[in-house]
Amino acid sequence: MGGAQRKGVVVSSVAEDSPARKAGIREGDILLEYDGTPVSARFDEEVPAVARLIADTEVGKTVKVSLLRNGITLSLPLTTQELGKLLGGDMECKEWGLTVRGITDQMMRDEQLPDKLGVLVTGVQEGTDAAQAGLQAHDVIRLLDNRDAAELRTFESIYAELVTAKKPKVLLKVFRRGAVKYFVVKSAYEKPGLK
Structure with missing residues (x-):
């Protein structure tokens, strides 16, 4: 997409x-x-x-x-054909209200990133936990719950673990426009429409 x-x-x-x-x-x-x-x-x-x-x-x-x-x-x-969980390269993090994508060489150049480490936020839905935490499209999530999220597969695994455990607060280390920032996603997991 x-x-x-x-x-x-x-x-x-x-x-x-x-x-x-x-x-x-x-x-x-x-x-x-x-x-x-x-x-x-x-x-x-x-x-x-x-x-x-x-x-x-x-x-x-x-x-x-x-x-x-x-x-x-x-x-x-x-x-159409079955694409599995990754739709058009994006992974939907429904519980938090954002989508992410693994970083390719082309994306690294387009986004002017120093490397391909992390996942690129491709969308944040208004009013969701991710939006309230301050995340934005084009952010690069490097650490998820103090664990290295160097690639999409690793991010997906950690995210699934956190959602299954219903962890209420998760610290994210994010690279945004050349600066490192930290955000906390707070999630109740019982909100209507986010099941």
Whole structure:
């Protein structure tokens, strides 16, 4: 999935052998409509909702995707397939209200990061534990509960452990615009709609 803009969603990357790649979708395309539903994301925080729309599609279903490429509107058929927990490279941390992604070489250059350590926050939902803690899109989480979260797989494992244990306060070490910051995510785990 990609970045926010006024109308549609910019496709920032397309995984090899993915349904999007097979359908002919390219990096830089602007997704306008998915299976008859207009999509847009004016802010980075709205991109996870678009990813959810796509993820909620029945596996094996062929949908029509409308997109804009070089000023020309195209309509492409896309057949969905099971993607597992990582949707389009993003991991949804539903209990905290944020999405994260493993850092690639390209992302390291785009975000001007010194290295690939940690996970990049790709979206924070308003009113959630992550938002109340002060986390923002483009933050890089390096430590989670004083444990090294150097890559997405490690982050996912630690996060699952913390949620299962229902730990009420978790300290995060975050890299933001060249500075190291610390945040505490406080979670009650019993909030309506966050089950």
